[in-house]
């Protein structure tokens with residue numbers, strides 16, 4: 328079932344409260360260093376403006392911990408957004424209150440008002456009903472386009488939906504739900520999941536859920552060492568989770584029961600330490616030296632994983648294969664990124680680090696869908712219900 332979309336609504340002359348994700352990085356001078364997230368919201372914003380909405384935009388920026396903090400003001404976004412839209416954008420110094428209600432009342436069709444950081448009020452994350460009612464006060468229509476925040480029940484993602492009768496998903500939210508929904512409900516086979524990153528514990532629900540539909544799971548990153556240790560191998564100084572060995576064994580058992588090909592690295596790049604000058608050497612899983620740590624998958628593993636990726640019709644990737652932030656340990660992750668991009672499969676990449684990896688490899692344009700929500704996409708693909716998505720009505 329698809330969610331009601333902004334395209335299904337009449338926005339003319341309506342005050343539209345749109346929750347966006349403008350959580351952009353700022354430098355010490357308060358300048359935006361990367362406006363990708365602003366650009367990602369433009370399709371929904373432009374759609375609303377073309378349809379004569381009076382648009383209110385609201386977002387988080389940084390973690391001001393419930394108090395106003397000028398370093399985390401959304402004011403710089405006003406300037407950038409006005410440039411991108413080529414029209415004026417006004418700014419409300421508070422996201423609730425009488426001044427906002429006056430500003431909202433003055434909005435004309437095609438007008439844009441950006442609210443100050445929602446997180447300047449602790450009631451936002453507390454999902455306080457009274458605060459949610461105040462946010463809702465000027466709005467006739469609520470649009471959620473912030474998929475990356477949908478796994479949190481905040482006043483602007485969940486509470487507000489109780490007070491605005493007309494609600495729908497924005498275009499970015501709609502696209503996320505379409506692709507991630509396909510990955511969950513209409514899997515194509517062979518279905519290959521590539522799972523890496525730091526910890527098994529962060530991705531345990533995802534791994535368990537994958538066993539319901541994946542044919543092959545390729546494991547990399549530090550989490551591989553928890554699995555290898557659980558199988559009795561010596562992992563030297565590699566990062567692993569000593570208290571998660573039983574959990575790792577349960578996952579291995581589940582894979583066997585469900586007949587899922589669950590692959591662990593057969594060789595590794597190991598190093599004496601994690602720093603820019605450290606050099607790697609290649610060893611097999613059975614011979615990781617006691618004074619070395621695993622930092623990347625080795626060439627035999629990479630070749631084996633690439634062969635699996637080539638046969639896939641659906642690929643889902645979350646988590647790097649090694650410490651890809653360091654160039655000398657990024658080879659495995661880069662080759663996986665290139666193989667995913669070269670494949671004819673429907674490919675979905677989620678999680679901040681794997682998304683950074685496909686950009687670093689220069690292949691982002693050849694990925695079917697790059698999710699904007701790290702935590703949210705992981706929870707969605709773990710089969711969990713996201714409060715911000717649940718709060719949106721289904722299409723009739």
Ligand code: AMP
Pocket residue numbers: 523524525526529547548549550566621622623645646647648649650651652678680
């Ligand atoms: P995650 O946020 O769980 O996807 O983990 C990503 C982080 O895991 C990145 O910062 C990687 O540098 C790190 N990582 C990946 N492989 C390893 C490894 N073998 N040893 C230590 N850290 C790793």
